[in-house]
Amino acid sequence: MNTESFSRRQFLQCSGQALASGLLASPLLTAAPASATQAPRGETLVQQLYGSLKEDQKKLLCFGWEDPRRLKVDNNWHITPQKLRDVLSGDQQDLVRQIFDSLHSEAYKKEVWRQFDQDNKSDGGFASSSMALFGQPGSGQFEFVLTGRHCTRRCDGDSEAGTAFGGPIFYGHAANGFYEKPDHAGNAYWFQAKRANEVFQALDGKQRQMALLGEGREETGNKTVRLTGRTTGLDGIPMTELSADQQGLVRQVIGDLLAPFRPEDSQEAMKYIEAAGFDHLHMAFYKNQDVGNDGIWDVWQLEGPNMIWYFRGDPHVHCWAHIKS
Structure with missing residues (x-):
């Protein structure tokens, strides 16, 4: 039996049972408090990224809260013309990776990365994606958006009131070519x-x-x-x-x-x-x-x-x- 697949099934079974019984405060579905041994929350990382940006970078990546791109969603797009590799330093790109990583569960993030790397491989991988910041992190009203092939993800610290994930999101995968077989292997x-x-x-x-x-x-x-x-x-x-x-x-x-x-x-x-x-x-x-x-x-x-x-x-x-x- 494939150990990784078995672990994933166990996780899905537990998550489904917890949701089905309304146990939203269970350990599985409740965020643990930050500690010295845990990675920072995405919102903290967004603030770090914003603080690292130079003025010329902010002109390319930072926009007002009311910008219509903030809540746009699509299956394959770039929220700004500049790809990460074109405008961010290596350390800044690493912060963006950490933000994206923090938006996913420990049990499934390896699969998320496998999908992202595979779907964006021909264009240069993660560095071929694009990002934008709306509002100002730390002000109580901000939103980070990452886009690329099969990706629209958000991190907003609940700035967009009453909206899960900060707004509409998109995910997908073309595991074995554009036209997958009926079993969608991989x-x-x-x-x-x-x-x-x-x-x-x-x-x-x-x-x-x-x-x-x-x-x-x-x-x-x-x-x-x-x-x-x-x-x-x-x-x-x-x-x-x-x-x-x-x-x-x-x-x-x-x-x-x-x-x-x-x-x-x-x-x-x-x-x-x-x-x-x-x-x-x-x-x-x-x-x-x-x-x-x-x-x-x-x-x-x-x-x-x-x-x-x-x-x-x-x-x-x-x-x-x-x-x-």
């Missing part, structure tokens, strides 16, 4: 779709008719994760049509979706989902985008009035997420 995030398909397998015939639709939404930047505020009329089957056991599976899937991210962000996201009403969530699968026509649905989503998590595994994995209070 994909860092395919485990999330496999778990979601367990929910579909648990549905009866009538429930499957409600959950299985034709094609998923188009990928159009921020429009992909636009929140409707609606509690009815969303794609797929509402949670009110599921049994308690089936709802438990959905909660575990949400735990799987949150697994790659640091505990405090996962905890905040789940708090907002539950506060808006778990019963208002809808889950949909899309049959017209089934890679290999194997009945394992590559494209699916969870949507509620205040959240969307859209998983598109055709032709490779793209994931769009947006959660507000």
Whole structure:
């Protein structure tokens, strides 16, 4: 048995069970206080990075809080024309690496780095990504954004009030070429779709008719994760049509979706989902985008009035997420 895979399954099982039972204050999902033996929080590192910037660097990388780029999301883009290697020193690039690293869970960050390095290898790796800072770190209103292929991540110290992850995020992976095979071998995030398909397998015939639709939404930047505020009329089957056991599976899937991210962000996201009403969530699968026509649905989503998590595994994995209070 592969030890690394077994450890990851153990982590996902524990995270799903914790979320399913509402134990958001458990050790798994609660950020530990900083200590001399722990790495600094991302927000502390952002402040260090900002303090290291020279004036000419700030002109290229630092912008006002109201700049529209601050909350932009896309699957493959550069928030500034300058790549890290073009504008930052080696030490500053290392700080950016530490910030990105701090945004992910200890259990899964190795997989996150494997994905990032693999997807950006042809362009020079991590140094080919780009970053921007909005507002001023330490002022109570700032946001760090890192972008590249299959990456939009944020670090804001909760400056963007009532918003998980500081705003919409994107992650993905093309593990073995642009067009992945049905099993998505080596994909860092395919485990999330496999778990979601367990929910579909648990549905009866009538429930499957409600959950299985034709094609998923188009990928159009921020429009992909636009929140409707609606509690009815969303794609797929509402949670009110599921049994308690089936709802438990959905909660575990949400735990799987949150697994790659640091505990405090996962905890905040789940708090907002539950506060808006778990019963208002809808889950949909899309049959017209089934890679290999194997009945394992590559494209699916969870949507509620205040959240969307859209998983598109055709032709490779793209994931769009947006959660507000």
